[in-house]
Amino acid sequence: MIGFLGGTGPEGRGLAIRFALSGENTIIGSRDNSRADEIARKMCDQYGIDNIGSGNNLEVAEQAEILFITVPYSAQRELLASLRNVLKYKIVVNTTVPLGFHDGMPYILDIEDVSASVEAQILLPDSQVVSALQTVSARDLAKVEENMIGDVIVCSDSEDAKMEIMHKIDSIPDFRTLDGGRLANSRYVESITAMLLNLNSKYKTRSGIRITGI
Amino acid sequence: MIGFLGGTGPEGRGLAIRFALSGENTIIGSRDNSRADEIARKMCDQYGIDNIGSGNNLEVAEQAEILFITVPYSAQRELLASLRNVLKYKIVVNTTVPLGFHDGMPYILDIEDVSASVEAQILLPDSQVVSALQTVSARDLAKVEENMIGDVIVCSDSEDAKMEIMHKIDSIPDFRTLDGGRLANSRYVESITAMLLNLNSKYKTRSGIRITGI
Numbered sequence: 001m002i003g004f005l006g007g008t009g010p011e012g013r014g015l016a017i018r019f020a021l022s023g024e025n026t027i028i029g030s031r032d033n034s035r036a037d038e039i040a041r042k043m044c045d046q047y048g049i050d051n052i053g054s055g056n057n058l059e060v061a062e063q064a065e066i067l068f069i070t071v072p073y074s075a076q077r078e079l080l081a082s083l084r085n086v087l088k089y090k091i092v093v094n095t096t097v098p099l100g101f102h103d104g105m106p107y108i109l110d111i112e113d114v115s116a117s118v119e120a121q122i123l124l125p126d127s128q129v130v131s132a133l134q135t136v137s138a139r140d141l142a143k144v145e146e147n148m149i150g151d152v153i154v155c156s157d158s159e160d161a162k163m164e165i166m167h168k169i170d171s172i173p174d175f176r177t178l179d180g181g182r183l184a185n186s187r188y189v190e191s192i193t194a195m196l197l198n199l200n201s202k203y204k205t206r207s208g209i210r211i212t213g214i
Numbered sequence: 215m216i217g218f219l220g221g222t223g224p225e226g227r228g229l230a231i232r233f234a235l236s237g238e239n240t241i242i243g244s245r246d247n248s249r250a251d252e253i254a255r256k257m258c259d260q261y262g263i264d265n266i267g268s269g270n271n272l273e274v275a276e277q278a279e280i281l282f283i284t285v286p287y288s289a290q291r292e293l294l295a296s297l298r299n300v301l302k303y304k305i306v307v308n309t310t311v312p313l314g315f316h317d318g319m320p321y322i323l324d325i326e327d328v329s330a331s332v333e334a335q336i337l338l339p340d341s342q343v344v345s346a347l348q349t350v351s352a353r354d355l356a357k358v359e360e361n362m363i364g365d366v367i368v369c370s371d372s373e374d375a376k377m378e379i380m381h382k383i384d385s386i387p388d389f390r391t392l393d394g395g396r397l398a399n400s401r402y403v404e405s406i407t408a409m410l411l412n413l414n415s416k417y418k419t420r421s422g423i424r425i426t427g428i
Contacts, residue, residue, distance in 0.1 A: 108402070185321075202395060205427045213421040214413065
């Protein structure tokens, strides 16, 4: 089962519905499980499916083997520290980007561990942290009737976990995953996200990235 | 005239020939002007053109109004410090990326000013520094018979200089420039380059970037 911690936000909802429609059993979590229950029920009703469950974040972390972190970066540390034991030996996929805003323009925060996903691995030393999907627009994810354009660069220090997550994400139509190497490289993908958000602001669009030559 | 400082390397040669073929007057510079002379003459002979001149880096910096820095990052500081006065009030386009290598894999060096182009602007306070073309493969540039695939993200704190350089680069067939915003954003483009080089190593290819949604 694939779980989404903080899964009631746009990123979590978008990923849950895309994975559910591709046939995966999913479960979305929130601090408040009544909110997760309501959103999961609505999504199942809307798409005529029954494979999106719900619970509070702790329940979701216990039940799923693969957990996506879909909270904003600012909530990452508290969430992961509180779930460290239950996430032991599980695959944790981090989608967060450490962003600040200056004059309305996004920039990468100067954080101690450089990358949000490296920080997640340090917070969860016994989990296999994989970074992915930072460059994908949450709003585009939620529009399941539209194709997703863009590549998903996946990084991890665990080759097995990386391959498993690449395979899962590739099962969603239109996604193409690329092996971005070790987890420290996730800082580059986080930077790409900051650039895309700047371009979005400049060009009034939702941009994405496509790697050419592969 | 468009000059290329350290223009006898693959990046400088590739850019000079593409600009020359698009009709610009160009001049390539080297520490050793006899080497620049020889390379410029060979390129002119090969393509039947006469608009690639040569000189040492100081002569090139004096004669051109727009200067491309096409040395490796490691040579940037010494080059720019030595040309600070002659580059005053000129547009300086930086293509460098602060790269190190670990186990054969490239990574972004932890430099004081975070971005190579921000560092260049600090070294040249009276020049208009623009960053561009970091993500473009030097080897692809040199193959003028092949199309260039990929976008060129251009950053600067001078809107006028940025627009002029975007216009110049757009005059080269196949290139598409995008306004990447302020010069500090060049750090994100430098990071994209590091990611592309990691992908090149993994996939045995020369990758590039295309921004979707624009």
